[in-house]
Amino acid sequence: MKSEIANLKSEIFSLPVMEHFYTIQGEGYHQGKAAYFIRLGGCDVGCVWCDVKESWDAEKHPKYEIGNLKAEVLKTPAEIVVITGGEPLMHNLEELTKELQAAGLKTNIETSGAHPLSGSWDWICLSPKKFKAPLPEIIPLANELKIVVFNKSDFDWAEKNAALVRPNCELFLQPEWSKVKEMTPSIIEYVKYNPKWKVSLQIHKYMNIP
Numbered sequence: 001m002k003s004e005i006a007n008l009k010s011e012i013f014s015l016p017v018m019e020h021f022y023t024i025q026g027e028g029y030h031q032g033k034a035a036y037f038i039r040l041g042g043c044d045v046g047c048v049w050c051d052v053k054e055s056w057d058a059e060k061h062p063k064y065e066i067g068n069l070k071a072e073v074l075k076t077p078a079e080i081v082v083i084t085g086g087e088p089l090m091h092n093l094e095e096l097t098k099e100l101q102a103a104g105l106k107t108n109i110e111t112s113g114a115h116p117l118s119g120s121w122d123w124i125c126l127s128p129k130k131f132k133a134p135l136p137e138i139i140p141l142a143n144e145l146k147i148v149v150f151n152k153s154d155f156d157w158a159e160k161n162a163a164l165v166r167p168n169c170e171l172f173l174q175p176e177w178s179k180v181k182e183m184t185p186s187i188i189e190y191v192k193y194n195p196k197w198k199v200s201l202q203i204h205k206y207m208n209i210p
């Protein structure tokens with residue numbers, strides 16, 4: 001019993017971190033704003049085009065105490081912390097977000113929505129993936145819906161999800177990086193004819209920053 005409690009505590013108070021860094025949010029609604037990124041290890045969604053496959057195995061990433069992570073963030077002038085992955089909701093994020101918000105920081109998450117929501121969020125960016133669909137209860141909580149467009153069938157996937165978000169949810173179509181030349185013209189045309197959507201480009205990749 002004692003060891004089970006110790007394990008549970010360790011899962012809540014420490015998290016596998018692949019990388020953490022202060023940079024500029026390159027995509028979506030908060031594009032262009034300074035933000036501290038915490039990329040957690042672990043993902044079971046399995047996108048074929050994933051550009052962070054090294055994040056998938058949580059065991060490969062060192063566990064960080066939440067207090068130490070917070071201290072790293074507070075060494076910077078960051079106002080926003082983006083929790084990403086991997087799929088960050090594979091972990092219990094209650095304690096992390098409680099600590100960050102107590103320090104006056106805004107908590108933003110980028111998630112596929114494939115696991116139950118935990119944590120307290122100032123902004124939820126839902127980026128649902130066909131490879132493992134989002135949980136229905138998460139979709140109406142999204143502040144932002146960001147669809148990665150790899151091929152033209154992703155426009156149908158985008159509309160299917162947009163029909164389920166709340167009315168004021170921000171809608172973005174973003175070309176998958178390896179298909180940026182091929183898909184950007186289609187996205188531009190799609191947005192021109194469907195102006196509820198906006199284009200999201202990964203500007204951090206153009207600026208050569210993490």
Ligand code: SF4
Nearest residue numbers: 043045046047050086
């Ligand atoms: S959800 Fe994100 S981290 Fe997971 S496989 Fe898809 S792109 Fe990669």
